[in-house]
Amino acid sequence: MTDKPILDDTSRAPVSQRGYVIEKSGMDDAIGGKVTINIDGKDIKIPLGTTILEAARSLGIRIPTLCYHEDLCVAGVCRICVVEVEGQRTLQAACGYPVTAPITVKTHTRRVRQARRHILDLMLSKHYGECYACFRNNNCELQTLAKEYGVDFFRFGHPEKPLYAVDRSSPSVIRDMNKCILCRRCVRTCIDLQEVGVLEGHGRGADVEIQTFMNKPLGEVICINCGQCINRCPTGALRANDPTDEVWAAIDNPDKHVVIQTAPSPRAAIGENFGLEPGTALTFELNTALRRCGFDRVFDTNFSADLTIIEEGTELLLRLYKALVEKDASIALPQFTSCSPGWVKFLEHFYPEYVPNLSSAKSPQQMFGALIKTYYAELNKIDPKDIVTVALMPCSAKKFECNRPEMCDSGYKDVDYGLTTRELAQMISETGIFLPDMPRSDFDDPFGTATGSGVIFGATGGVMEAALRSVYELVSGERIENIFEHADIIPVRGFQGVKYVELTLDKIGPVPDLLKPLVPNWDWLKGATVKLGVAHGTANAKRVMDDIKAGGKFSECHFIEFMACPGGCLGGGGQPIPTSPSIREARAKAIYAEDSVYEIRKSHENPAVLKVYNEFLREGPCGHKSHKLLHTSYIERGKYIS
Amino acid sequence: MSPSHTGELTFSTVKPRVGLQAALDKGRAGIVAEVSGSGLKGRGGAGFPTGVKWNLAAATVADEKFVVCNADEGEPGTFKDRVILNRFADLVFEGMIIAGYAIGAQKGILYLRGEYSYLRKDLEKTLERMRTEGMLGERVLGRDDVSFDIEIFIGSGAYVCGEETALIESLEGQRGEPRNRPPFPVNTGYKGRPTVVNNVETLAWIPSIMARGADWFSSLGTDKSKGLKLFSVSGDVERPGVYEFPWGLTIADLMREVGGENAKAVQVGGASGYIVPARDFERHIAFEDVPTGGAVIVFGPHRDMLQVVSNFMEFFVGESCGQCTPCREGNVKLLEGLRLLEEGRCSTRQMRELCALGETMQQASKCGLGQSSPNAFLSIVKHYGDEIMGRTDVIV
Amino acid sequence: MLVTEQDRLRDDILAWGDAGGGSREALIPLLQRVQQKYGEISDFAMQVIADVLSIHPVEVQSVISFYHFLDLSARGKFIIRLCRTISCDIAGKDRLARQLENDLGISFGETTNDGMFTLEWANCIGMCDQGPAMLINEKVFTRVTPELVHNVLQACRASFGNIGLEGKEEL
Numbered sequence A: 001m002t003d004k005p006i007l008d009d010t011s012r013a014p015v016s017q018r019g020y021v022i023e024k025s026g027m028d029d030a031i032g033g034k035v036t037i038n039i040d041g042k043d044i045k046i047p048l049g050t051t052i053l054e055a056a057r058s059l060g061i062r063i064p065t066l067c068y069h070e071d072l073c074v075a076g077v078c079r080i081c082v083v084e085v086e087g088q089r090t091l092q093a094a095c096g097y098p099v100t101a102p103i104t105v106k107t108h109t110r111r112v113r114q115a116r117r118h119i120l121d122l123m124l125s126k127h128y129g130e131c132y133a134c135f136r137n138n139n140c141e142l143q144t145l146a147k148e149y150g151v152d153f154f155r156f157g158h159p160e161k162p163l164y165a166v167d168r169s170s171p172s173v174i175r176d177m178n179k180c181i182l183c184r185r186c187v188r189t190c191i192d193l194q195e196v197g198v199l200e201g202h203g204r205g206a207d208v209e210i211q212t213f214m215n216k217p218l219g220e221v222i223c224i225n226c227g228q229c230i231n232r233c234p235t236g237a238l239r240a241n242d243p244t245d246e247v248w249a250a251i252d253n254p255d256k257h258v259v260i261q262t263a264p265s266p267r268a269a270i271g272e273n274f275g276l277e278p279g280t281a282l283t284f285e286l287n288t289a290l291r292r293c294g295f296d297r298v299f300d301t302n303f304s305a306d307l308t309i310i311e312e313g314t315e316l317l318l319r320l321y322k323a324l325v326e327k328d329a330s331i332a333l334p335q336f337t338s339c340s341p342g343w344v345k346f347l348e349h350f351y352p353e354y355v356p357n358l359s360s361a362k363s364p365q366q367m368f369g370a371l372i373k374t375y376y377a378e379l380n381k382i383d384p385k386d387i388v389t390v391a392l393m394p395c396s397a398k399k400f401e402c403n404r405p406e407m408c409d410s411g412y413k414d415v416d417y418g419l420t421t422r423e424l425a426q427m428i429s430e431t432g433i434f435l436p437d438m439p440r441s442d443f444d445d446p447f448g449t450a451t452g453s454g455v456i457f458g459a460t461g462g463v464m465e466a467a468l469r470s471v472y473e474l475v476s477g478e479r480i481e482n483i484f485e486h487a488d489i490i491p492v493r494g495f496q497g498v499k500y501v502e503l504t505l506d507k508i509g510p511v512p513d514l515l516k517p518l519v520p521n522w523d524w525l526k527g528a529t530v531k532l533g534v535a536h537g538t539a540n541a542k543r544v545m546d547d548i549k550a551g552g553k554f555s556e557c558h559f560i561e562f563m564a565c566p567g568g569c570l571g572g573g574g575q576p577i578p579t580s581p582s583i584r585e586a587r588a589k590a591i592y593a594e595d596s597v598y599e600i601r602k603s604h605e606n607p608a609v610l611k612v613y614n615e616f617l618r619e620g621p622c623g624h625k626s627h628k629l630l631h632t633s634y635i636e637r638g639k640y641i642s
Numbered sequence B: 001m002s003p004s005h006t007g008e009l010t011f012s013t014v015k016p017r018v019g020l021q022a023a024l025d026k027g028r029a030g031i032v033a034e035v036s037g038s039g040l041k042g043r044g045g046a047g048f049p050t051g052v053k054w055n056l057a058a059a060t061v062a063d064e065k066f067v068v069c070n071a072d073e074g075e076p077g078t079f080k081d082r083v084i085l086n087r088f089a090d091l092v093f094e095g096m097i098i099a100g101y102a103i104g105a106q107k108g109i110l111y112l113r114g115e116y117s118y119l120r121k122d123l124e125k126t127l128e129r130m131r132t133e134g135m136l137g138e139r140v141l142g143r144d145d146v147s148f149d150i151e152i153f154i155g156s157g158a159y160v161c162g163e164e165t166a167l168i169e170s171l172e173g174q175r176g177e178p179r180n181r182p183p184f185p186v187n188t189g190y191k192g193r194p195t196v197v198n199n200v201e202t203l204a205w206i207p208s209i210m211a212r213g214a215d216w217f218s219s220l221g222t223d224k225s226k227g228l229k230l231f232s233v234s235g236d237v238e239r240p241g242v243y244e245f246p247w248g249l250t251i252a253d254l255m256r257e258v259g260g261e262n263a264k265a266v267q268v269g270g271a272s273g274y275i276v277p278a279r280d281f282e283r284h285i286a287f288e289d290v291p292t293g294g295a296v297i298v299f300g301p302h303r304d305m306l307q308v309v310s311n312f313m314e315f316f317v318g319e320s321c322g323q324c325t326p327c328r329e330g331n332v333k334l335l336e337g338l339r340l341l342e343e344g345r346c347s348t349r350q351m352r353e354l355c356a357l358g359e360t361m362q363q364a365s366k367c368g369l370g371q372s373s374p375n376a377f378l379s380i381v382k383h384y385g386d387e388i389m390g391r392t393d394v395i396v
Numbered sequence C: 001m002l003v004t005e006q007d008r009l010r011d012d013i014l015a016w017g018d019a020g021g022g023s024r025e026a027l028i029p030l031l032q033r034v035q036q037k038y039g040e041i042s043d044f045a046m047q048v049i050a051d052v053l054s055i056h057p058v059e060v061q062s063v064i065s066f067y068h069f070l071d072l073s074a075r076g077k078f079i080i081r082l083c084r085t086i087s088c089d090i091a092g093k094d095r096l097a098r099q100l101e102n103d104l105g106i107s108f109g110e111t112t113n114d115g116m117f118t119l120e121w122a123n124c125i126g127m128c129d130q131g132p133a134m135l136i137n138e139k140v141f142t143r144v145t146p147e148l149v150h151n152v153l154q155a156c157r158a159s160f161g162n163i164g165l166e167g168k169e170e171l
């Protein structure tokens, strides 16, 4: 299973960058299936077409790389990975050399070492900036290599002045081209992996630079703020727009009541910033740390994730009812999830005609913000203008989302600041706290308890699974465990780029109290087959959208979950760097493990959510008040700019 | 040894159609065998055996294959392909048809550099004529099993697009940035399909090899460099132009023919070739000694070699595609070094450092451009160290 | 740009794009046609082209910026490209360059105020045996001397886009 987009003929990746496919003869040991090569004196038998780099890695031999990234097509442009292949006149880039014959490779001869050192020196001759004034200090691939290869002076000079102004126009991503080494990972991320197309190489020769369309500031071009480029930049040329100063200022201000909500994905990944192996969730250690940092309350975004499920699920049932029973042709189906702000902006730009399909339910981050400044403020008799809401998110697009003008339904900015995992880790390290050593503590009331359903929002398929658990039970009156063991809906899990699932509703039950004002009965759903889709990474989303446009099978779906980032939120643009398929897999494991230990694992059983409906949103899901606070609308942006 | 800048070229003594007819009579395997037997090596510079290339492409199974004629002739000092296209385009097209038939391709593309777009009208006319004469189109020479047509693609001003994989990228509507090799175009070329890319001159020789046979061709030239070769001669000579000689003649012989006897040095192989000083003029022009794609630039006794190499480096700085580090940044550093030399301010240590950098560029660059751009620099340091170091007269 | 001109541009691009099969391979020929007819490839044109070929505008711009003969900004009616490479250098391109600058009143890289001429350097244009050589649009001029510059420019002015000099050289 892979979350790379499929590189078929419809793929945007140029032919040259697609994998080199070698016809293999099924049986590995047959002639033509495998080949033995020798690297630094060690023999290894590998399938034909394996690159020298992959072969070396499986032997535990380190070959340095810069432009290579596991998630991306091979570029072979930085040349740092060159090795000597016996019989070849020139050195060969290990990352882009598929083995087709028995060869002998040497990875650190004099020629190789000299070349690598020169390449580093050449990069440094254009790389402006001081390592200690850089957010990637100690986590920079260029810096690491400079150390590895003993760079102790600038052989070919070093820029004394910046050549480019830093572009801070985007609410999400800051570009500092002075640090760019032209590995083009961001280009491949943006064009091939995400198919958004913001960044490309411009010009030729020594003038090449990475540019946006017409070299406009990032804030003015069609960027979806997913931040995937940040996660794949080897240096500090790309980073998120960091509001930690403002957050500290709020904490330091005694008049402000500062609350933070933490999403499950950052909690599953923040350990990486403290040197832990990927896949260690630090949810409850983080609660303690945040309090010690000075946050007044620590809430669990899962609460509002559960709320989102109720609102979004209800919206779906209502759409189906209107379309199927009332035969209202104006109802847009399939309904699309709208909790990934990167995805929402992608759709607004590239498929504006499908804006009506987006669920009007806000994302959990925004629902929480709106409730904190209304319900919570009333409950605790705090003037909402004194409340500062901070959201810990795995996501750079959340920074854009909380700044959307639509997101002020509480009368204030619903969410004041979005912090990424990396930024919060930085804040914590400033306090001297070593997060893994913190004692564990619980979330604060009144939103305290959450369910497992909220947790799995972090992984691709999670929203779908959570929605299914609730919708199925609300409609059938049966327990989901009857059809999926332990309520684990395996078919929607995993990193396959696009998933399609059907579920037939054999049984129907009575309409639960919560929904009674909305539908008279479920008879119209008896025997219905619900068709569902899941896509993550906007390249895969694009495939699904094109299929819908062409009237393919996804156009018959009722509900589709879209996530802008590969892997879902756990692979978000605000997560710790680096990222790779195995790191994302480890994070997913942590998330599903957390889900499975929850006592309550279904959103509609969350007592705190039910309490909110009893006390505050009295008209129930999709009622008047929840419409005002928890729902929103989107913009048809289109893809032309002037 | 007859200078041909005015007269006939050997391959043009074969009348139109004759070579094509002979080829179709031989059949696919026969053609590949004949080309292999002739020992013909690519005339674009790299000198890859054409027979081997065709054989590889023929052996690859695919739904579609392509033949591309590389008429991007951008190497400074090379202009033979222009002359061929101007006068013998039909032979080049015949060569493409034969290549297409041999490997199983039905489409040919002539990649004509933008600088030569004025040739397009006549080339289109020739193609049209060949179509009406039944040499191109559905049934080539009345053969049911042979169909082939040729399209002209105009380049847009990029030397690097002469590199075959960059050329293919350009055909595909991309920036002309060379690809990783392997895979080679014979496996994964245009649109991911097997593609044979051959130089104009390589293809122009095909009809005569078909008509006269491999033995005729391989009897000319040297052991490892078979046949006759066209040379583009320019610079400080009395009679610049295109010449035809068998491989293996000495540089001195060539200088006598073209009126460059008192030359101080010649650059063989264009900007990416090597500078051969006068004391080495007895060396032979052949793949086994001094290889070339055909460019011979002659420098008279008073030429300043430093300025010559600066001119080349400016060329490479402007023409590097800029994707790989050694070439993108390295050429600039070498040019900066040359500027220091011009000012007489380059320390020996700096110069050695730059020579080492040149070696790295030759070794680690992604394509032939960066692998050969330091050649000229390294050559003058080797042969003209005395002339270029410690200058006092500042040259603008 | 007037709305009508945008419409005309869009229609042209749609027609040419369709003729090219609507795939990315059609990009460079399409850019060449737009440039030929409109003298530049505008921001708007790039976006329409991207739309027609299902690629991103930034990719169109990236391709244009790669090739010397494709321009993002408007150029003169006549683009003079003087070869600066070694053989033409040896043959005296510097003096020719000086005279071109003098007669046009601009430096290399610039366009005359009347929008008639753009002066540019070119790398080897394959006329090494007949230098100094230059291209004016698609026509090639060889063995140009400083003295001839005036005549050549006059011929351009008089021809208004269609210089009456055959491109094909004599051999």
Ligand SMILES: Cc1cc2nc3c(=O)[nH]c(=O)nc-3n(C[C@H](O)[C@H](O)[C@H](O)COP(=O)(O)O)c2cc1C
Binding pocket: B041, B042, B043, B044, B045, B046, B047, B048, B050, B070, B071, B072, B073, B074, B075, B159, B160, B161, B162, B163, B164, B165, B197, B198, B199, B200, B202, B203, B367, B368, B369
């Ligand atoms: C930078 C560079 C420029 C090249 N330019 C040309 C060219 O203008 N014409 C050409 O035929 N080959 C050129 N080549 C060589 C081609 O890559 C390729 O080897 C050749 O077209 C193969 O044809 P042949 O085997 O018939 O020579 C160039 C190679 C490099 C590295």
Ligand code: SF4
Binding pocket: B160, B177, B178, B319, B320, B321, B322, B323, B324, B325, B327, B328, B365, B366, B367, B368, B369, B370, B371
């Ligand atoms: S060697 Fe130069 S021209 Fe070739 S790929 Fe590298 S940068 Fe481009």
Ligand code: FES
Binding pocket: A064, A065, A066, A067, A068, A075, A076, A077, A078, A079, A080, A081, A082, A093, A094, A095, A096
């Ligand atoms: S990592 Fe192989 S060339 Fe960059």
